[in-house]
Amino acid sequence: MDHNKLLGEFLRARREVTTPAQAGLVDGGPRRTPGLRREEVAMMAHVSTDYYIRLEQGRERHPSERVLGALARVFDLTPEATAHMHALAHPLLRPARAPARRLSSDLRKLIDSWPDTPALICDGLMNVMAANRLADALYSGFEERDNLLRMIFLDPVARDFYPEWGKSARSKVAHLRLAAGVLLDDHRLTELVGELSVKSADFRRLWARHDVSSKVGEVKRMNHQEVGELELTCEIFSVNSVEGLQLITLMAQPGSASEQALKLLGSLAAPARSSRVPS
Structure with missing residues (x-):
């Protein structure tokens, strides 16, 4: 770059x-x-x-x-x-930003305490640092769940999972462009953009637009293999204790069919297992 x-x-x-x-x-x-x-x-x-x-x-x-x-x-x-x-x-x-440190046990405990709300902790490159049990169940159809960009552009199930795939893909690329403004010297950004550019023509096209946007308050439609269609509001919060980390929650409207579907998904999910990312 x-x-x-x-x-x-x-x-x-x-x-x-x-x-x-x-x-x-x-x-x-x-x-x-x-x-x-x-x-x-x-x-x-x-x-x-x-x-x-x-x-x-x-x-x-x-x-x-x-x-x-x-x-x-x-x-x-x-x-x-x-x-x-x-x-x-x-x-x-531009302020230099060091790679995000590893998560504290308190932050892990926080997202694990929300049994009815899928929650993820991601860094600026959308690497998944931790996910609670319901988030794991929500994305269970994906083969790899280490990075939200790799998931949507490289995993074949993404286009079925996201009925509005184009909207979701544009949003994630625009969010990465926003993060890239303070991560330009991070070799991980160069490697991620290079990998996605080689493997996905759609990513190359969207990256070339230079759209810049956050994803706060975005409504996402999803089609889960076990519980069917979901409509969830994505909210993103900065983790002040660790620069560069973000807490992502996916919430259903109270009393909606999506709320019932999340409850069903929670009942079907296996017991919580230890996080994929070591502490």
Whole structure:
């Protein structure tokens, strides 16, 4: 991963997915390439076309705050995507993040105390550090359950498990892009992106879009092999005691069919076993 080109790659990807209508321009009809033209972006950002081209090509890597703010407005970036762009533009200001430490026994006990709520502890690369019994049962159809990205892109059962596979896949890739803003120097990120890029054309396509987003409050539909369809709300919480770790919960609406399905799944699940990740 060439850090010197990441800002340019991000800008080019955002330009190609931003339509003239989204940018407030009159659509002049079909275009040879998708999205905005470079000269249109330059005009709206109040910079020269040559300067903007240098940004995309990675020959200009130190845009001012004014230029970054203008580009964020042109591409209608979310606050998360804007912060990600700033991190790419100013890598020396990006705080170094060490790999997440191993989990405390108290954190394991916390998620194990929730018999009716699937819960996972993941790091920024979506490696599964721990899962409670109901989460293990929920994902029992997957052959490997060490990383949420490998599961959705490399395991054949994923497309049956996620009825809205495309939505779930886009969400996970956008979440990884968000995490990558502070993990660019982590060799594990390079290895994971390389592996997924080689093995999955869908991942390559979505990674190239440079979408950036968190997954807070996302409703997920799942199709479990034993209890059928589930509709669960995914909530993500930062673990303040260990930088980089996140607690993921999947909750059903009270009184819903999904809540009953989770209870049935809990009754079918084998007794709790020791975590796959050693403490």
